[in-house]
Amino acid sequence: MKKELSEMTLEELWELFPIFLVQHDEKWSQYYMEIEDLLQKALVDYPIDRISHIGSTAIKGIWAKDIVDVLIEIPKYIGIEEVAQVIEANGFIRMSTEDKRVSFNKGYTNDGFADKVYHIHLRYTGDNDELFFRDYLNEHPNIAKEYENLKLVLWKKYEHNRDAYTDAKTDFICRWTSEARKIYGDRY
Numbered sequence: 786m787k788k789e790l791s792e793m794t795l796e797e798l799w800e801l802f803p804i805f806l807v808q809h810d811e812k813w814s815q816y817y818m819e820i821e822d823l824l825q826k827a828l829v830d831y832p833i834d835r836i837s838h839i840g841s842t843a844i845k846g847i848w849a850k851d852i853v854d855v856l857i858e859i860p861k862y863i864g865i866e867e868v869a870q871v872i873e874a875n876g877f878i879r880m881s882t883e884d885k886r887v888s889f890n891k892g893y894t895n896d897g898f899a900d901k902v903y904h905i906h907l908r909y910t911g912d913n914d915e916l917f918f919r920d921y922l923n924e925h926p927n928i929a930k931e932y933e934n935l936k937l938v939l940w941k942k943y944e945h946n947r948d949a950y951t952d953a954k955t956d957f958i959c960r961w962t963s964e965a966r967k968i969y970g971d972r973y
Contacts, residue, residue, distance in 0.1 A: 787895050790878075799945045801897055806848040806940050813842035816853045820891075820903050824857060827875040831868055834858045835973075839915035840904070844922045847933035852892075852902045858910040869907055877905055885909050914962045916973050921965035928961055 790798065817838040824836055840854030841847055859868055869887040873879055877889035885908065892902030906915075922929040935957055943950035 790893060790895060796945075799947055802893060802947075803944045804940050804947060804950050805850065805944070806936060807851050808848055809842075809844075809846050810851070813849075813853055814838070816901055816903075817843070817855065819901075820853065820855055820905075823875070824855070824872070824905070827871060828857075828868065831863060831871070832860055834860055834910040835913075837913070837916055837919075839906070839919055841932075841936070843919050844929050844932070846926065847922075847929050848937060851898070852904055854904045854906065854915070856906045856908065856913060856915055858908055858913060861909045865907060865909065872905065872907065877903075880904075885912065911973070913973050914966075917965035917969055918958055918962045920969065920972075921961055932957060932961075 788797070793801070821836050821838075825833070835856075835858045837843075837856045837858075838853065839856045840852070841849030842851075842853050857868075857872075859865065865885060865887060869879065869882070869889075872887075872889055877891050878893065880888045880890050882888075887907040889905040889907070890903060891905070892899035922932060932954075935954060939950050939953050943953065
């Protein structure tokens with residue numbers, strides 16, 4: 786009998802859901818539009834400031850995990866927990882809760898990844914560094930290529946350690962997000 790995901794250790798989850806990268810695929814834009822539509826309908830009773838496609842699948846031409854990341858920004862006067870519960874009620878699994886951030890996923894099964902996999906990031910408006918990073922890399926393909934190369938190296942090194950993979954990218958992401966903020970100012 787297989788364990789439920791909630792019963793697995795972090796190491797078991799990393800084994801079942803390893804880091805894997807694939808060439809850029811235009812299907813990611815379609816997957817994003819599908820999930821945005823689902824989220825808009827689910828959250829119709831809540832003011833949403835912005836829903837955005839973020840992460841590597843939103844960066845043109847680079848290899849990425851076959852997982853579409855979505856950022857939902859809500860106004861600061863709305864209770865984040867109330868919105869989080871609505872998202873959960875619509876089939877998303879809560880992965881983490883911090884003071885002003887809640888993360889969910891969809892497409893993780895006891896047998897591994899489903900055909901479509903999503904990470905949803907619920908935050909208050911303005912907590913959106915990913916938008917700056919995404920736009921900067923899309924406007925600077927040479928930097929996007931550097932990011933892709935870094936990810937390809939880290940993939941093999943940390944295939945079964947998602948936290949280490951993410952941590953190893955942090956300096957690069959922070960450097961270029963900071964540069965983007967200088968250039969873009971208060972774009973968002």
